[in-house]
Amino acid sequence: MKGRKLFSxxxxxxxxxxxxxxxxxxxxxxxxxxxRIDAAPINPSDLALLIASADLATLRTAGTADRPVLEATIxxxxxxxxxxxxxxxxxxxxxGAGVVIAAGENVTHLIGKTVACLxxxxxxxxxxxxxxxxxxxxxxxxxxxxxxxxxxxxxALAMTDTMRAExxxxxxxxxxxxxxxxxxxxxxxxxxxxxxxxxxxxEQADLLRSQGAQYVCVSSDEDFSDQLVDALEKTRATIAFDxxxxxxxxxxxxxxxxxxxxxxxxxYSRYGSMTRKTVYVYGCLDDQPxxxxxxxDFSWNVAGWLLPMSQQRKTEAWKRVSQQMKTTFSTxxxxxxxxxxxxxxxxxxxxxxxxxxxxxxxxxxxxTKN
Ligand SMILES: NC(=O)c1ccc[n+]([C@@H]2O[C@H](COP(=O)([O-])OP(=O)(O)OC[C@H]3O[C@@H](n4cnc5c(N)ncnc54)[C@H](OP(=O)(O)O)[C@@H]3O)[C@@H](O)[C@H]2O)c1
Numbered sequence: 131m132k133g134r135k136l137f138s139x140x141x142x143x144x145x146x147x148x149x150x151x152x153x154x155x156x157x158x159x160x161x162x163x164x165x166r167i168d169a170a171p172i173n174p175s176d177l178a179l180l181i182a183s184a185d186l187a188t189l190r191t192a193g194t195a196d197r198p199v200l201e202a203t204i205x206x207x208x209x210x211x212x213x214x215x216x217x218x219x220x221x222x223x224x225x226g227a228g229v230v231i232a233a234g235e236n237v238t239h240l241i242g243k244t245v246a247c248l249x250x251x252x253x254x255x256x257x258x259x260x261x262x263x264x265x266x267x268x269x270x271x272x273x274x275x276x277x278x279x280x281x282x283x284x285x286a287l288a289m290t291d292t293m294r295a296e297x298x299x300x301x302x303x304x305x306x307x308x309x310x311x312x313x314x315x316x317x318x319x320x321x322x323x324x325x326x327x328x329x330x331x332x333e334q335a336d337l338l339r340s341q342g343a344q345y346v347c348v349s350s351d352e353d354f355s356d357q358l359v360d361a362l363e364k365t366r367a368t369i370a371f372d373x374x375x376x377x378x379x380x381x382x383x384x385x386x387x388x389x390x391x392x393x394x395x396x397x398y399s400r401y402g403s404m405t406r407k408t409v410y411v412y413g414c415l416d417d418q419p420x421x422x423x424x425x426x427d428f429s430w431n432v433a434g435w436l437l438p439m440s441q442q443r444k445t446e447a448w449k450r451v452s453q454q455m456k457t458t459f460s461t462x463x464x465x466x467x468x469x470x471x472x473x474x475x476x477x478x479x480x481x482x483x484x485x486x487x488x489x490x491x492x493x494x495x496x497x498t499k500n
Contacts, residue, residue, distance in 0.1 A: 131155045131164050131232065133255030134494070136469050137219040138180050144209050146184050148200040149193065150469045155258040160234040163261050165245060168273035170226025170252040171461065172472075172481050172490045173281055174413060179222050180472075182215075183208040183417065186482055189475040200473040221251030223492070225280045227273040230264070237261035244273055248280040253469065255494045268452050277491060278461040281437075282310040283451045285412070286317055288439050289371050293323070296408065300324035302362070302370035302383060305415055306346070307334035307486045309461050310373070315343050316458040324365035328358070328379070334486055349379060358386040366390065368405060371435065373413030378421050380409045384430050402427015410435035415484060463491040 135153040140146045155164050172180075184202035193199030204212065227246040233239075245264040250257055267276040293301045303314055306327035318325035319342050327338050327346045335346040345361040347354060361367075368391070370383045384407050391403035404427065411420070412435040422432065439447070451459045467490055471477050481490040 131256045131258075134469055135251065135254035135257075136180075136222055136472060136492075138182075138222055139219045140182060140204070140212055140215050140217075142216050144204040144206065146182055146202055146204060147192070148180060148473055149197065150473070153254065155256050158232055158234040158258055160236045161261050162234045162258050163230045163237055163240050163245075163264060164232040164256055164258050165228045165247060165264070166231050166256055167223075167226050167228040167252050167254055167494050168244075169228070169277035169466075170223045170492045170494070171278040171281075171463070172492060173224060173278075174415065174484055175281070176222055176224055176253075177482055177484070178414070179220055181478075181482065182212050186479055189478060191473070191475060198470055198473045200475065200478060221254070223252030223254065224249060225278065226252030226492075227267060227276040227279070228495075229273070231256075233261065240264065240266070243267075244271070244276065246276045246279045248284075253472070253492055253494060255469075265448050265452070268455070271452075271455050274463070274491065274493075275455055275460070277463075278309070278489070279451055279455055279459060280448075282313055282461065283459040284439055284444060284447055285437050286310055286314040287447045287450070288437055288443075289314060289412075290317060290321065290323060291443070292410070292435070292438065293369055296369060298367065298369040300326070300365040300367035300369075302326040302328060302367045303373075304328040304349075304370065304379060304383075305330075305373040305413065306343075307331075307337055308373060308484075309489050312338070312341060313459060313461070315341055319343075320458055324367065326358070326361040326365055326367050326370075328383075337486070349382075355382065355386065358382065359389050362386050362390045363393070368407050370409045372409055372411045374415045375411045375413055376416035376418040376420055378423075380411065380420050380432055381422050381425075383409050384422075384432075385425060388427060388430075402429060404429050406430070408433070412436065461489060462487070464488045465490045466493045466496065467491070468496055469494050 134150040188203040230240045244267045347357040387407040391405035407430040
């Protein structure tokens with residue numbers, strides 16, 4: 131099956147080029163399926179592959195009307211970290227959903243099913259994947275409803291798994307009005323987990339409160355430290371998941387946790403409270419350095435965190451996600467784009483904002499609107 135697929139190619143001169151190209155899926159092997167992709171979200175991790183660290187001010191169109199191309203330039207100081215992808219076209223789109231239109235002899239039962247899929251390049255009209263990469267959507271769930279049913283749902287559930295596995299009973303989440311944050315808020319409400327939501331604007335706090343959030347702290351408020359300590363005192367959260375990954379916030383979270391922990395020690399120790407405090411940095415919404423100014427004890431750690439879920443746990447989690455896809459695990463999309471729409475600079479600038487309530491969806495098999 132031949133269909134268009136989106137690629138991002140970084141050249142040695144630092145120019146990143148986005149284009150769509152016809153690709154032949156080939157025939158499905160015995161355990162493969164061919165999916166017609168109907169919907170695939172643009173998640174922050176997709177943006178990182180699409181445009182890398184290119185300067186958005188350099189976005190420009192190239193190519194022809196028949197074969198539009200979008201280009202941008204990576205600043206010289208950011209090129210070394212991307213050396214591994216120079217010259218290799220990268221297919222993009224970490225998740226999405228569509229209909230199985232052909233299948234190998236062992237998996238013909240999937241023909242006609244609407245499935246979600248994770249970890250394959252989904253910004254394409256058609257893809258060929260192993261059947262085991264497919265998650266069959268329940269009857270009555272459309273591809274649009276199932277398009278974002280894997281990355282953020284599994285990640286949010288994995289956060290609560292990590293929280294429990296490491297012996298915590300409450301958690302903190304930053305950039306908490308994100309799609310993932312709103313989902314985590316619903317999970318925590320459903321599961322009775324105290325959640326401290328940290329956002330950067332009052333409107334985001336209002337949004338989360340309107341969705342039932344009990345603890346919301348606004349990092350741009352003058353009394354943010356007091357709000358945070360108050361919420362940490364009430365929840366006793368000692369683990370945080372930080373999507374921003376820059377600036378002073380990680381430090382403020384650890385400081386707040388230690389302030390609360392010290393209130394509850396039975397006697398003074400020069401080593402601090404000895405309460406283990408953890409911040410997992412799981413996103414890169416800002417690429418400035420994380421500033422740690424040690425004012426706390428020795429019982430803390432800051433580490434990266436990337437969906438640590440076994441296949442068995444994914445299968446279990448999927449059962450829950452698929453039953454609550456229209457409620458707890460739903461994602462609202464603000465805009466649908468065709469593959470060619472993605473290559474329009476004004477569209478690109480909009481979805482690259484990663485703004486609250488502005489989750490974009492690519493619908494590769496719908497005609498362009500621009
Ligand atoms: N490690 C993993 O396994 C994993 C898996 C899935 C997702 N993630 C990460 O999860 C995060 C959320 O993803 P999503 O799809 O839910 O995102 P999203 O819906 O696009 O929302 C992004 C949110 O981040 C806020 N934001 C953007 N830049 C910010 C900054 N510099 N400082 C503070 N807030 C900022 C936005 O608020 P404004 O409106 O104020 O801009 C918005 O609320 C992303 O960082 C993503 O990479 C990680």
